[in-house]
Amino acid sequence: MKPSPPAQPDAGRFTPHSSLCTPPLGLYIHIPFCTTKCSYCDFNTYAGIEPLLPRYIDALIAEMQRYPAGLPVQTINFGGGTPSLLSAQQLALVIEAARARFAVDQSAEISIEANPGALDQAYFGAARQVGVNRVSFGVQSFHASELAVLTRRHSAREAEEALHGARRAGFDNLSLDFMYGLPGQTLATWRRTLQRALDLAPDHLSLYGLTIYDHLPLGRQVARGELPHQDEDLMAAMYELAEDLLAGAGYEQYEISNWSRGERFRCRHNLAYWRNTGYLGIGAGAHSYFEARRYANEKRPNVYCDAVLAGSSPVVDSEPIESELAAAETTILALRLNEGAELTPGQVATLAPCLDAGLIDLERSHARLTRKGRLLSNEVFWRLLPD
Ligand code: SF4
Numbered sequence: 001m002k003p004s005p006p007a008q009p010d011a012g013r014f015t016p017h018s019s020l021c022t023p024p025l026g027l028y029i030h031i032p033f034c035t036t037k038c039s040y041c042d043f044n045t046y047a048g049i050e051p052l053l054p055r056y057i058d059a060l061i062a063e064m065q066r067y068p069a070g071l072p073v074q075t076i077n078f079g080g081g082t083p084s085l086l087s088a089q090q091l092a093l094v095i096e097a098a099r100a101r102f103a104v105d106q107s108a109e110i111s112i113e114a115n116p117g118a119l120d121q122a123y124f125g126a127a128r129q130v131g132v133n134r135v136s137f138g139v140q141s142f143h144a145s146e147l148a149v150l151t152r153r154h155s156a157r158e159a160e161e162a163l164h165g166a167r168r169a170g171f172d173n174l175s176l177d178f179m180y181g182l183p184g185q186t187l188a189t190w191r192r193t194l195q196r197a198l199d200l201a202p203d204h205l206s207l208y209g210l211t212i213y214d215h216l217p218l219g220r221q222v223a224r225g226e227l228p229h230q231d232e233d234l235m236a237a238m239y240e241l242a243e244d245l246l247a248g249a250g251y252e253q254y255e256i257s258n259w260s261r262g263e264r265f266r267c268r269h270n271l272a273y274w275r276n277t278g279y280l281g282i283g284a285g286a287h288s289y290f291e292a293r294r295y296a297n298e299k300r301p302n303v304y305c306d307a308v309l310a311g312s313s314p315v316v317d318s319e320p321i322e323s324e325l326a327a328a329e330t331t332i333l334a335l336r337l338n339e340g341a342e343l344t345p346g347q348v349a350t351l352a353p354c355l356d357a358g359l360i361d362l363e364r365s366h367a368r369l370t371r372k373g374r375l376l377s378n379e380v381f382w383r384l385l386p387d
Contacts (some may be wrong), residue, residue, distance in 0.1 A: 019273050024074035024105065025290065026272040027098060029060060029284030031080040032301050035115075039151040039217040040210060044285035044299050045081040052301055056284075057090050059305040061097040063282050063314060071280070073102040073110040077268035084114035088126030095131045109134055109173075109268040116162035117154035124169035134267075135166050136175040136206070142193040146182050149218070149227065156196070163200055173265060175204035180238040182210055183218075183227035190238045191245070198249045203265040205251065206258050207242050209235055236375050243371065256336050274337050276330040284314075292321050324386045332381045335360075339369030347384060354380045 013382040032045045033053060043222040056100075076098055078091070086094075091112070098104055111134035112127065124135065143146050154162075159176075166174055177198055180190055195207065212230060213219045221227045243253060255274060260266045273279060278290040285299035296317040298304045307314045321329070334341035342350065343365045351367065354360045359373035359380050373380055 023277050024072040024272075025102075025277075026075045026077065026269050026279040027073045027102065027104075028269070028279055028281045028283075028286060029076065029078045029083075029094060029098075030286040031078055031083040031086060032056075032284045033080065033085050034082045036086070036151070036153060039149075039221070040212065041217075042211070042213050042216060043081065046301065049301060050085070052085070052305065053090070055094055055305050055309070056301060057086075059308040060094055060282055062308045064097050064101045064369070065281065066308075066313065067101065069101055070103050072105070072168065073098065073108065073280075074105045074272055075111070075272060076104065077109075077269040078112040080113055082115050083112040084119055086112075088130050090125065091127055091132060092130035111136060111267070111269060113138060114162065115154060116159035119162045119165065121165040121168045124166040124171060128169055128171060132169070134173040134175070136177060136204075136267075137162060137166075138177045138179065139197070140179045141182065141185070141189075142196045143185075143189050145190065146193075149183050150179075151217075160196075160200060163202070168283055173203050175206060175267065176200070176202045177206045177208065179208050179210045180242070181230050181235040183222065183230070185238075187234065187237055187241060191241060194242055194245050198245070202261075204258070204260045204267060205246065206267075207239075208257055209239070239375060240371070243374075254338050256369070256377060271337075274333045276326070276333050289321070292323075292326060294319050294321055328384045328386055332384055333382065335367065335369055336377070338368065340366055343367050350383050351380065354383065 004013060028046070031048060032043075032303065034041075034045045034047050034057075037045070037047045076095065078086070078094075083091075095110060110131050112132050113136050115138050118263060120363070127135075137159060139156075139159040140150055140152055142159070144156065147155070163174060163176070166261075178193060178197060210230070212222055214223060218227070222229055235257055246253065246259045250261070252262060253259050254263075256265050258267065258270070276289075280290065281288045281290060281295075284297060284301040284304035286297045288295040295315050297314040298316050304314050331341045331343065331347060343362075345365070347360065348365055351362075354373070355362055356380075357372075358370055359376055360367045369377060369380065
């Protein structure tokens with residue numbers, strides 16, 4: 001993407017009173033480092049660039065200085081990539097820099113995504129000491145053959161040990177991520193994965209349907225016939241099985257792909273995203289959205305570091321979000337949440353076919369996806385977008 005011109009989320013773009021009138025923001029920190037690249041992964045993340053890590057930390061801290069001081073921040077989320085490749089000391093440097101630059105809420109949710117394996121209680125204890133209070137583990141499956149298809153590096157046992165290590169270190173807000181629709185996965189293996197997950201009593205669960213991209217190694221294996229194609233009916237059955245099992249175990253589904261042990265354990269960082277209240281993305285390829293504009297950073301970690309450390313903006317693209325589109329996006333994101341969305345009279349009329357098809361429930365002007373609607377949510381969402 002070509003800059004046009006390179007608008008920057010810099011101090012100059014904010015009014016002098018931005019920190020007073022900006023609603024609390026989520027701060028996303030992108031860590032584009034992984035030990036190896038998984039066969040299905042389309043994220044902006046790279047294997048074999050670990051030597052860049054110290055410089056990258058410096059760049060993250062430098063990028064924060066480009067924002068006006070004192071913006072209110074209520075969550076800090078380290079995503080990636082593999083944030084757990086950062087030492088506790090490196091996490092501390094970034095968290096301290098955020099606290100120094102922004103008005104970070106005293107009770108902010110500070111979360112890291114972690115890949116199981118090579119993470120022990122000592123690591124989690126150190127991470128907790130520096131302020132991390134939530135860990136989200138990318139487990140994906142408890143079956144060795146499915147982990148092998150995904151080329152994940154950890155074993156099922158390592159995932160369990162990592163969760164126990166984090167618990168022993170004192171974490172009381174732990175999430176597990178799993179995927180369904182894996183080549184070779186059956187309803188029976190999915191059920192066993194979910195039951196083993198529930199045995200661990202996580203505070204939060206995220207379940208995602210696998211997207212297979214033709215240009216990635218896993219997609220090529222499927223195209224060559226080495227792995228089976230996905231079966232949409234089976235994926236729908238897996239999703240419904242998960243809804244039933246998790247509800248039976250007392251988990252509250254609060255978003256299409258997310259469940260928690262009650263309101264306290266909902267992911268606050270993602271809730272702000274679904275409520276469309278604005279976020280700052282720091283790091284290579286990170287996106288930001290605030291004051292009705294969306295920004296995208298340079299994706300290549302070395303180029304990102306060069307730019308920021310030379311005092312330049314890492315932003316390579318930005319676009320205004322017109323109010324009509326912003327309103328539609330806000331409704332779509334809110335509909336992802338089980339609490340639903342308030343519709344305008346025009347949106348009520350637009351979604352009449354979805355009401356007839358049983359995809360939404362409507363109470364006056366408040367809409368919520370039905371069970372069927374959660375399976376077919378895109379059928380609802382596209383209708384809300386402006387022409
Ligand atoms: S660990 Fe996660 S981010 Fe890294 S390559 Fe694998 S799927 Fe992608």
